[in-house]
Each structure stands twice: as structure tokens, then as C-alpha cells.
Amino acid sequence: MLKEAASLIMKHTVTSRRHLTPELALRLITPECPLWRATEDQIPFKDPFWAFYWPGGQATARFILDNGDQFKNNSILDVGCGCGAGSIAAAKVGAKRVVANDIDHFAATATKINAELNDVTVETSKKNLIGDSCKEFDIILIGDMFYNEEFASLLFEWLHRLSTEDGKTVLIGDPGRHGLTTTRRQQMSLAARYVLPAHICMENHGFTHADVWILNK
Numbered sequence: 001m002l003k004e005a006a007s008l009i010m011k012h013t014v015t016s017r018r019h020l021t022p023e024l025a026l027r028l029i030t031p032e033c034p035l036w037r038a039t040e041d042q043i044p045f046k047d048p049f050w051a052f053y054w055p056g057g058q059a060t061a062r063f064i065l066d067n068g069d070q071f072k073n074n075s076i077l078d079v080g081c082g083c084g085a086g087s088i089a090a091a092k093v094g095a096k097r098v099v100a101n102d103i104d105h106f107a108a109t110a111t112k113i114n115a116e117l118n119d120v121t122v123e124t125s126k127k128n129l130i131g132d133s134c135k136e137f138d139i140i141l142i143g144d145m146f147y148n149e150e151f152a153s154l155l156f157e158w159l160h161r162l163s164t165e166d167g168k169t170v171l172i173g174d175p176g177r178h179g180l181t182t183t184r185r186q187q188m189s190l191a192a193r194y195v196l197p198a199h200i201c202m203e204n205h206g207f208t209h210a211d212v213w214i215l216n217k
């Protein structure tokens with residue numbers, strides 16, 4: 001874990017359980033933190049997505065904790081792990097191997113800090129794995145990554161191939177972002193829907209629920 005990155009994360013975040021998975025303690029930027037209201041030039045991180053627990057990620061982690069048997073003894077890759085909650089949930093329910101992947105090095109460090117907080121071990125990777133064959137993994141987790149149309153199209157094409165050609169189980173947590181178009185939804189099955197109470201999900205930006213989808217094989 002990079003010492004400087006870790007101390008910056010600890011300085012600017014607090015431990016929070018105010019989300020859909022209160023059994024997980026996570027270091028996050030919450031309304032109690034000065035950075036919650038800071039302007040872009042006051043923030044010592046570029047796009048600190050890892051400091052928020054996105055509704056799609058909350059739904060994915062909730063689903064894992066509630067359906068542990070589907071993840072136990074499997075190898076899991078959490079792409080765009082952010083704070084690492086999906087990976088930590090998978091480790092908690094007894095996954096054989098968990099790799100938390102994010103191209104932002106702060107996300108990798110935040111995930112390590114959060115894993116330690118929750119007494120689990122997860123591996124981290126900072127490679128851009130979009131397009132990779134993911135040979136070592138059974139299950140791919142995607143928490144809230146359909147917020148940009150151009151990226152959504154690249155991401156979905158890859159995930160669809162992993163699912164239909166390689167038989168991987170692909171789980172997508174999403175609160176209804178525009179990147180998950182109707183055509184894309186028609187190629188997935190709804191596994192769970194969670195209500196997002198405003199008082200526990202500060203990052204919902206008006207979303208009322210978050211879904212967990214599984215790509216059809």
C-alpha cells in the first residue's frame with residue numbers, strides 16, 4: 001500500500017456504514033467531511049470516485065452478501081472497484097480469490113484500507129482489463145460503470161463476449177444510468193432490485209432504486 005496515498009485517504013475520509021451494506025465499514029467522503037463541499041481545486045485527488053459508494057456498487061455488494069452461496073469458492077474480478085465494497089463482500093462470503101481492479105491507483109489503496117477494516121484480504125490490480133480474456137475468473141462484477149455512453153458501449157461489448165462466448169457470469173449493479181439502454185437490458189436478467197432510501201444513500205442523485213443484472217449466457 002502506498003504510504004502517502006494511504007495517509008491522504010485516511011485524512012480526508014471517515015468510516016461509514018450509512019449505506020445498503022452496513023455490515024461493511026468503508027472509508028468514504030461523507031457530508032461530515034470538509035471535502036464534501038470543496039471546490040475542484042481544493043480536492044487533492046483527481047475524480048475521487050473511490051471515495052463514494054455508488055448506488056450500483058451498493059446493490060452489487062448487497063446482492064453478494066445476501067446470496068453468498070453463488071460466490072463462495074469462485075474466482076471473482078471486480079472491474080472499476082472504487083472503494084472495493086464488491087470485492088470485500090465477495091471475500092466475506094468465502095470467494096476462492098478476489099481481484100479488485102481499478103485504473104485509479106487511489107482506488108487500489110482505498111480498497112486495501114477498506115479490506116483491512118473488514119478483516120478480509122483482496123488482491124488489487126491497476127491494469128486496464130477491458131478486452132482481456134479473464135481466463136482466471138468465474139465471475140465479473142461491474143458496479144455503476146454505465147455513466148458514459150462511449151465507455152458503456154466498449155464495456156458492454158466486452159462483457160457480452162465474456163458471458164456468451166466464454167461462459168463467465170457477469171453481474172452489473174446499476175441505478176438506471178443511460179448507458180444501460182433498453183437493447184442492452186434485453187440481453188440481461190434482473191436478479192434483484194433495492195430501494196435507495198435518501199438518508200442512507202447520499203450519492204443517489206435522484207435515483208430511487210438500484211438493480212443487479214446478470215448477463216444472459
Ligand SMILES: C[S@@+](CC[C@H](N)C(=O)[O-])C[C@H]1O[C@@H](n2cnc3c(N)ncnc32)[C@H](O)[C@@H]1O
Binds near residue numbers: 052128142143
Ligand atoms: C462510478 S465508479 C464506481 C465504483 C464502484 N464500483 C462503486 O460502485 O462504488 C467507476 C470506477 O471505475 C473506474 N474505472 C474507469 N475506467 C476503468 C477501467 N477501464 N478499468 C478499471 N476501472 C475503471 C474509475 O476509476 C472508478 O473508480
